Amino acid sequence: MAGEPTQLRVDALANRNRVLAVAREVFATEGLDVPMTAIARRAGVGVATLYRRFPTKDALVTAVFAEQFASCTSVVHDALDDPDPWRGFCVVVSRVCAMQAADRGFSAAFLAAFPDALPVAREQARAEEALTELARRAKATGRLRADFVVDDLVLLLMANGGIVAGSAEAALAASRRLVAYFLQAFQADGPLPPATPLGLADALR
Amino acid sequence: MAGEPTQLRVDALANRNRVLAVAREVFATEGLDVPMTAIARRAGVGVATLYRRFPTKDALVTAVFAEQFASCTSVVHDALDDPDPWRGFCVVVSRVCAMQAADRGFSAAFLAAFPDALPVAREQARAEEALTELARRAKATGRLRADFVVDDLVLLLMANGGIVAGSAEAALAASRRLVAYFLQAFQADGPLPPATPLGLADALR
DNA sequence: CGGGAACCGGAAGGCGTCTTCCACTTCGGC
DNA sequence: GCCGAAGTGGAAGACGCCTTCCGGTTCCCG
Numbered sequence: 001m002a003g004e005p006t007q008l009r010v011d012a013l014a015n016r017n018r019v020l021a022v023a024r025e026v027f028a029t030e031g032l033d034v035p036m037t038a039i040a041r042r043a044g045v046g047v048a049t050l051y052r053r054f055p056t057k058d059a060l061v062t063a064v065f066a067e068q069f070a071s072c073t074s075v076v077h078d079a080l081d082d083p084d085p086w087r088g089f090c091v092v093v094s095r096v097c098a099m100q101a102a103d104r105g106f107s108a109a110f111l112a113a114f115p116d117a118l119p120v121a122r123e124q125a126r127a128e129e130a131l132t133e134l135a136r137r138a139k140a141t142g143r144l145r146a147d148f149v150v151d152d153l154v155l156l157l158m159a160n161g162g163i164v165a166g167s168a169e170a171a172l173a174a175s176r177r178l179v180a181y182f183l184q185a186f187q188a189d190g191p192l193p194p195a196t197p198l199g200l201a202d203a204l205r
Numbered sequence: 206m207a208g209e210p211t212q213l214r215v216d217a218l219a220n221r222n223r224v225l226a227v228a229r230e231v232f233a234t235e236g237l238d239v240p241m242t243a244i245a246r247r248a249g250v251g252v253a254t255l256y257r258r259f260p261t262k263d264a265l266v267t268a269v270f271a272e273q274f275a276s277c278t279s280v281v282h283d284a285l286d287d288p289d290p291w292r293g294f295c296v297v298v299s300r301v302c303a304m305q306a307a308d309r310g311f312s313a314a315f316l317a318a319f320p321d322a323l324p325v326a327r328e329q330a331r332a333e334e335a336l337t338e339l340a341r342r343a344k345a346t347g348r349l350r351a352d353f354v355v356d357d358l359v360l361l362l363m364a365n366g367g368i369v370a371g372s373a374e375a376a377l378a379a380s381r382r383l384v385a386y387f388l389q390a391f392q393a394d395g396p397l398p399p400a401t402p403l404g405l406a407d408a409l410r
Numbered sequence: 411c412g413g414g415a416a417c418c419g420g421a422a423g424g425c426g427t428c429t430t431c432c433a434c435t436t437c438g439g440c
Numbered sequence: 441g442c443c444g445a446a447g448t449g450g451a452a453g454a455c456g457c458c459t460t461c462c463g464g465t466t467c468c469c470g
Contacts, residue, residue, distance in 0.1 A: 009437060012447060035427060046449035051429065111371070155368065155383055162367020163360065166316070173398070178360060180397045184390040192385045193378070214416060214467060240457060251419035256459065 016053045019043045023064050027105030029168070032061060032112075058112075062120075065109040069120055072096055073127040080130055085137035086144060089186075092134065093153070094179055097160045101175035104168060107161035144186055149195040156182050221258045224248045228269050232310030234373070237266060237317075263317075267325075270314040274325055277301055278332040285335055290342035291349060294391075297339065298358070299384055302365045306380035309373060312366035349391055354400040361387050 008016065022043040026034050036057055040047045054060040075095045082088030100106050131150050138144035156179075163178055164171045213221065227248040231239050241262055245252045259265040280300045287293030305311050336355050343349035361384075368383055369376045 009446060011437070015447085036429085037427085040449095047428090048430085048432095048450080049448060052447075055429095057428070107367075152382070152386075155379060155386075158367045158371055158379075159364035159383060160367065162312075162363045162365065162370065165367065166363055174360060174363075176398045177357070177400065178364060181357075181360075181387060181390040184393040184395050184397070185386040187395070188389040188393050190389050190392070192389070193381045195382065216467070217417060220418090241459085242457080245419090252458090253420080253460080253462095254418060257417080260459095262458070 012053075015043070015045050015049055019045060019050055019053065019060075020064060023060055027061070027064055027109075028103040031104040032108045036060075061105070061109055061112070065106065066120065068099065068103065068106060068109075069123060072099065073123050073130075076127045076130045076134070079134055084141075085134060086141050089134055089138045089144060090183055092131070093156065093183065094176075097156070097175050097179050098172070100157065100160050101164050101171045104164065104171075107157075107164050110157070111161060145189055145192075147192055147195070148186060151195055152186075217258075220248070220250050220254055224250060224255055224258065224265075225269060228265055232266070232269055232314075233308040236309040237313045241265075266310070266314055266317070270311065271325065273304065273308065273311060273314075274328060277304065278328050278335075281332045281335045281339070284339055289346075290339060291346050294339055294343045294349060295388055297336070298361065298388065299381075302361070302380050302384050303377070305362065305365050306369050306376045309369065309376075312362075312369050315362070316366065350394055350397075352397055352400070353391060356400055357391075 019039065023039050026039060026042065036050060037047055039060075040050045043050070050060070054063060076092055079088035079092045082091065100110070128150060131153065135144060135148060135150055139146055139148065159182075160175055160178060163174045166174070224244065228244050231244055231247065241255060242252055244265075245255045248255070255265070259268060281297055284293035284297045287296065305315070333355060336358065340349060340353060340355055344351055344353065364387075365380055365383060368379045371379070
């Protein structure tokens with residue numbers, strides 16, 4: 001039963017890496033709606049080559065953003081080490097939103113749900129746990145409002161996705177202002193409607 | 206020099222209205238990515254009929270959402286009559302975001318920029334003036350933070366668009382929580398990065 | 411009630427995308 | 441250097457969408 005020949009020929013490996021690099025850049029600057037043909041052309045390979053390494057477009061997208069997700073979760077775990085939980089919390093929010101703003105395809109990939117890609121799901125669960133803990137500590141310091149829920153970060157991420165969908169060059173500045181407003185609100189203590197029952201990344205679409 | 210026969214035959218007019226009604230409903234529940242064929246079928250007409258009334262899909266979208274925009278601007282102008290500017294401001298924000306959340310196509314139509322549709326642009330300009338005035342008064346009461354700019358509402362609308370892009374049933378609740386957070390932040394007085402130089406509805410995409 | 415214009419439905423054209431197929435080329439162990 | 445397997449490129453298939461075309465039908469005025 002299976003397993004792929006993890007031993008690629010050197011030229012094949014070079015092509016694969018070239019494709020990944022090109023795809024990463026193109027997805028970042030133009031979003032996910034780029035024809036496979038265009039990616040292949042810019043990578044200097046034929047379409048077939050692309051499809052032999054990544055049997056479907058989704059597979060390519062998943063491969064490209066796998067590491068992005070990894071750095072996302074690492075940001076979260078790093079924040080747990082910050083002696084000031086509130087600062088850690090702010091850093092997480094700012095960093096992740098900045099990543100989203102800098103990469104046009106990131107939001108789309110994030111929201112596109114991964115039918116397969118189990119490792120991603122696993123990472124996600126661990127990140128969610130870490131976030132819960134971080135929020136707990138931040139609340140304990142009194143800086144984070146008591147009725148904050150982790151799902152509010154999904155809210156923020158989706159909102160930020162809306163921002164990023166607009167003009168590319170204004171995205172970063174706009175995203176920063178959005179984050180600032182949110183952090184402002186996370187500290188306030190006025191009334192709020194009940195939290196929405198969203199799962200951290202499912203229940204989207 | 207032209208002009209269209211504004212005198213449609215009665216059956217043609219009935220069909221036109223049926224198409225508009227169906228399109229409005231379908232766009233609201235499923236978004237703008239609905240094939241013209243589907244709209245025609247659900248309206249009980251052929252595709253040609255649809256295209257004779259609305260020469261292009263954009264034309265249909267514009268026609269469908271023209272009135273939505275109108276009620277948007279009327280909300281703004283009504284708010285100017287509220288003796289409490291801050292309350293008026295809150296009502297505007299809540300209402301418009303609720304409209305956006307209730308109608309899946311609204312955001313897309315709103316952001317899709319209207320190359321033609323001058324009347325819309327005109328209304329938009331008037332609405333922006335009204336908003337500026339409303340914001341001025343709200344600031345005067347001290348409830349609205351001094352560094353608020355009207356473009357922040359575009360920020361909110363785009364953010365809300367991101368929310369609405371997610372699951373349809375959770376959209377309304379999520380949107381409400383988003384608005385609540387924003388209103389919270391609009392009252393706070395912490396530091397904020399400089400406002401982004403977005404035009405009220407252009408400069409998007 | 412009759413004729414002509416307005417109107418109609420569905421099939422077909424055109425385009426862009428994802429994906430597959432196959433004859434040809436290149437690598438790398440022997 | 442040789443040979444088989446792995447790899448390759450570009451054309452072709454499949455699909456879905458917007459839009460146009462045409463023969464038949466329906467309304468409305470006189």
